[in-house]
Amino acid sequence: MLKIENLVVNYGYISALRGVSMEIKENEIISLIGGNGAGKTTTLMAISNLVKKAEGSIVFNGINITKMEANKIVDLGIAHVPEGRNIFKQLSVEENLIIGTISDKKITRSKVNEKCEEMFLLFPRLKERRKKPGGSLSGGEQQMLAIARGLMMKPKLLMLDEPSLGLAPIIIEEIFELLQKVKTDGMTILLIEQNATMALNVADRGYVLQNGEIVLTGTGKELLNNPDVKKAYLGI
Amino acid sequence: MYILEQLVNGLCQGSIYALMAIGYAVIYGVVGLVTFTYGEIIMMGSFSAFYYFIAFGDNLLFALVAGFITAALVGVIVHKVCYQRFLDAPRYISLICTIGMSMFLKNFATLVFGSEMKGMPTFFEGKFISLAGIRINYLQLMIMGIVILFSVGLTVFLKKTRIGMKLRAVSQDKKAAALVGINVKNTTLLGNCIGCGLGGVAGILLGVYYNSVLPTMGGMAGLKAFSAMVLGGLGSITGAAVGGVVIGVTENLGIAFASSGLRDVFAFALLVVVLIVRPQGLFGKKGN
Numbered sequence: 001m002l003k004i005e006n007l008v009v010n011y012g013y014i015s016a017l018r019g020v021s022m023e024i025k026e027n028e029i030i031s032l033i034g035g036n037g038a039g040k041t042t043t044l045m046a047i048s049n050l051v052k053k054a055e056g057s058i059v060f061n062g063i064n065i066t067k068m069e070a071n072k073i074v075d076l077g078i079a080h081v082p083e084g085r086n087i088f089k090q091l092s093v094e095e096n097l098i099i100g101t102i103s104d105k106k107i108t109r110s111k112v113n114e115k116c117e118e119m120f121l122l123f124p125r126l127k128e129r130r131k132k133p134g135g136s137l138s139g140g141e142q143q144m145l146a147i148a149r150g151l152m153m154k155p156k157l158l159m160l161d162e163p164s165l166g167l168a169p170i171i172i173e174e175i176f177e178l179l180q181k182v183k184t185d186g187m188t189i190l191l192i193e194q195n196a197t198m199a200l201n202v203a204d205r206g207y208v209l210q211n212g213e214i215v216l217t218g219t220g221k222e223l224l225n226n227p228d229v230k231k232a233y234l235g236i
Numbered sequence: 237m238y239i240l241e242q243l244v245n246g247l248c249q250g251s252i253y254a255l256m257a258i259g260y261a262v263i264y265g266v267v268g269l270v271t272f273t274y275g276e277i278i279m280m281g282s283f284s285a286f287y288y289f290i291a292f293g294d295n296l297l298f299a300l301v302a303g304f305i306t307a308a309l310v311g312v313i314v315h316k317v318c319y320q321r322f323l324d325a326p327r328y329i330s331l332i333c334t335i336g337m338s339m340f341l342k343n344f345a346t347l348v349f350g351s352e353m354k355g356m357p358t359f360f361e362g363k364f365i366s367l368a369g370i371r372i373n374y375l376q377l378m379i380m381g382i383v384i385l386f387s388v389g390l391t392v393f394l395k396k397t398r399i400g401m402k403l404r405a406v407s408q409d410k411k412a413a414a415l416v417g418i419n420v421k422n423t424t425l426l427g428n429c430i431g432c433g434l435g436g437v438a439g440i441l442l443g444v445y446y447n448s449v450l451p452t453m454g455g456m457a458g459l460k461a462f463s464a465m466v467l468g469g470l471g472s473i474t475g476a477a478v479g480g481v482v483i484g485v486t487e488n489l490g491i492a493f494a495s496s497g498l499r500d501v502f503a504f505a506l507l508v509v510v511l512i513v514r515p516q517g518l519f520g521k522k523g524n
Contacts, residue, residue, distance in 0.1 A: 050414065069419070069421075070414035070415065071414055074414075074416065074417030079415075080415045082411065086412035086415065088404070088408045090404070091408070099405055099418075102398060102401065102402060149416065153416065
């Protein structure tokens with residue numbers, strides 16, 4: 001579905017990614033784990049074309065998206081829930097959801113409402129706050145809103161950047177349950193996490209990123225039992 | 237009574253400032269930068285109306301619409317020259333470019349239109365109504381009406397339409413806007429054009445109110461628009477509107493109590509005081 005080949009990204013003199021290659025197949029959950037500064041966020045930004053790539057190619061469903069504009073990539077069906085959430089603080093919760101459908105020109109009002117209700121079913125807490133500005137939500141609620149906004153886009157591929165960051169364990173569990181639920185609906189998920197145990201538990205396959213390079217890859221279970229991964233990321 | 241009449245004058249002038257400031261706030265929002273070309277956009281709007289009046293008769297409605305479009309088109313040029321080329325460059329480059337653009341437009345206008353003051357047609361021949369002894373010009377009423385119309389129109393457009401939502405999204409967070417599939421480049425261009433169009437309309441009202449247009453009128457007008465926006469809180473449209481009215485009223489009340497030569501002193505002194513007491517502006521949020 002998504003094929004990344006030899007991706008190189010430089011920030012000035014620092015190279016953030018030095019030839020990353022990955023493949024994501026339909027209806028998989030892929031976890032990308034790694035420490036701070038390993039290049040996880042940069043990888044997602046490169047897929048969404050928010051950073052300039054020095055080298056490499058990214059192909060999504062047979063279409064080369066390496067140099068495509070960010071909004072067109074979204075139109076193809078890739079939703080990126082960024083780190084730090086990036087919800088619209090002055091738009092209401094409901095508007096934040098509606099804006100997820102903004103690139104779909106043919107969508108009807110009733111269809112949008114229907115989708116909003118779907119999200120409120122998944123996240124009842126958002127429903128209570130639907131008229132409040134997004135900036136007034138707590139961190140966990142903002143994260144839910146960001147994920148819900150991503151789901152509103154009905155993407156083929158959902159990319160999540162550290163969805164568990166700064167959240168209470170109980171909410172993290174909720175979010176991971178949700179990911180498995182949307183997977184059964186046929187969505188493909190690329191997940192970035194520092195919380196490696198959680199991420200590898202739900203993942204079909206995982207990649208370990210270190211200093212801008214993929215150092216290990218395997219199924220979620222294999223990586224969980226890999227002694228190097230255990231030592232470096234699981235704290236065992 | 238004299239004070240009350242000055243208050244009405246202030247409200248009228250303030251509403252013109254308000255419209256300028258609203259346009260400025262829209263531009264500041266989508267572009268994310270202050271612009272120094274705005275005064276010249278106001279001037280260009282005003283001059284376009286001057287020529288529309290000559291060519292098509294004293295039809296104010298037509299002049300307003302055509303002036304809006306003309307100013308918006310100048311906005312396209314400003315966007316192409318000052319913003320689009322420097323998207324990836326440090327922000328101050330665009331800023332400096334707008335200063336250059338401002339000089340260019342001012343001198344272009346002087347060359348092409350002439351440096352002398354030109355008269356705008358009079359409307360309503362100075363007719364007025366008396367309300368409890370206060371004289372209110374038809375012209376003043378009409379100007380306030382037009383400003384309210386444009387402000388309400390803009391608010392509805394921003395709140396109720398999909399394009400309006402895109403504009404608000406781009407103003408708040410460009411990265412997130414791109415990630416939900418908004419074409420940030422085109423939306424910024426559109427927002428810049430709408431802001432410039434509103435500036436152009438304000439310029440026409442200013443010209444009609446004072447019965448004159450000048451190539452150098454933009455300097456002070458742009459400064460007032462900027463002050464009104466800062467007074468209200470950067471980027472807040474309601475704030476900009478209130479800021480504009482407050483500056484207009486302060487100026488005219490100041491004239492009532494002191495000399496009219498001190499008009500601008502009052503406006504800018506007020507700005508300084510407000511910024512010391514409330515640095516985020518009247519309607520601004522802290523930390524924004």
